[in-house]
Amino acid sequence: MFGYMRTDMLYPELFKQLESVRWDMDKDIPWDRFDASLLSEEQAQTIKMNAITEWAALPATEMFLRDNRNDSDFSAFMSIWFFEEQKHSLVLMEYLRRFRPDLVPTEEELHQIRFEFDPAPALETLMLHFCGEIRLNHWYRRAAEWHTEPVIRHIYQTLSQDEARHGGAYLRYMKRAIGKFGVEAQAAFAKVGVLMASARRTAQALHPTNLHVNKALFPRDTIQSRLPNPEWLEHWLDQQIRFDAVWENKVVDRILHNLSLLMDRSFKSVQELNRYRKELQASLAPGGAAPSAA
Numbered sequence: 001m002f003g004y005m006r007t008d009m010l011y012p013e014l015f016k017q018l019e020s021v022r023w024d025m026d027k028d029i030p031w032d033r034f035d036a037s038l039l040s041e042e043q044a045q046t047i048k049m050n051a052i053t054e055w056a057a058l059p060a061t062e063m064f065l066r067d068n069r070n071d072s073d074f075s076a077f078m079s080i081w082f083f084e085e086q087k088h089s090l091v092l093m094e095y096l097r098r099f100r101p102d103l104v105p106t107e108e109e110l111h112q113i114r115f116e117f118d119p120a121p122a123l124e125t126l127m128l129h130f131c132g133e134i135r136l137n138h139w140y141r142r143a144a145e146w147h148t149e150p151v152i153r154h155i156y157q158t159l160s161q162d163e164a165r166h167g168g169a170y171l172r173y174m175k176r177a178i179g180k181f182g183v184e185a186q187a188a189f190a191k192v193g194v195l196m197a198s199a200r201r202t203a204q205a206l207h208p209t210n211l212h213v214n215k216a217l218f219p220r221d222t223i224q225s226r227l228p229n230p231e232w233l234e235h236w237l238d239q240q241i242r243f244d245a246v247w248e249n250k251v252v253d254r255i256l257h258n259l260s261l262l263m264d265r266s267f268k269s270v271q272e273l274n275r276y277r278k279e280l281q282a283s284l285a286p287g288g289a290a291p292s293a294a
């Protein structure tokens with residue numbers, strides 16, 4: 001189809017792939033199955049917070065475009081990612097508009113989370129978002145189980161599949177980056193991978209929306225801190241969808257599995273990945289030797 005293009009750009013192929021599985025807001029969400037008796041007040045409140053969190057794709061896209069000015073292929077792909085993430089926010093707001101109009105976020109509440117992120121290394125941001133998509137895929141699978149109302153359950157299942165596909169697209173760009181930048185890319189991915197797969201050992205949920213991204217605005221420089229209810233995410237994870245150690249392990253396993261494929265080397269634990277990270281660091285130092293593929 002795109003054979004006429006003398007290019008190894010990923011954007012044309014990802015566009016085609018993602019368009020072929022894209023869902024329709026009106027036709028593919030079973031709005032008429034709504035059952036008000038199965039939606040509790042606390043469940044409805046979480047949908048509002050989640051709608052605002054998904055809106056964070058706006059400042060994230062601004063960051064991606066700024067920090068990837070030298071990469072037009074990836075920047076073009078951002079148009080797809082941005083569209084689909086904004087649609088996630090929109091479908092949650094549409095749900096509230098239909099069934100709990102009092103909870104639809106205001107434009108000001110949405111605008112509150114649009115702030116400038118500090119510049120960051122593009123390869124690390126890429127890996128951060130890859131891990132973020134994997135994590136979100138699992139969070140939304142749990143959210144679909146926790147909710148009792150059929151329409152919102154369907155919406156969370158739909159979103160979780162989109163997040164998995166986003167992870168797959170970012171993985172393609174990571175693979176391309178290793179081809180282009182070699183050890184430098186591998187080191188960036190291993191570094192962020194160790195951080196992102198260590199969530200059990202940290203107090204806070206490790207997701208891009210929960211990280212400090214603007215020193216000047218600290219401590220109100222995470223997306224979560226700028227929500228109407230900044231405590232929402234931790235409460236949602238711990239008390240509501242109960243994202244426990246079993247689920248956390250699934251996230252870590254997915255990250256390690258994909259990094260194993262990407263680096264052509266098996267990582268069975270975060271510790272193994274951390275050892276590899278140190279090897280890569282050493283080889284990047286002047287006079288360092290390239291790490292072996294075990």
Ligand SMILES: [Fe+2]
Nearest residue numbers: 054085088163
């Ligand atoms: Fe999303």
Ligand SMILES: [Fe+2]
Nearest residue numbers: 133162163166
């Ligand atoms: Fe996503």
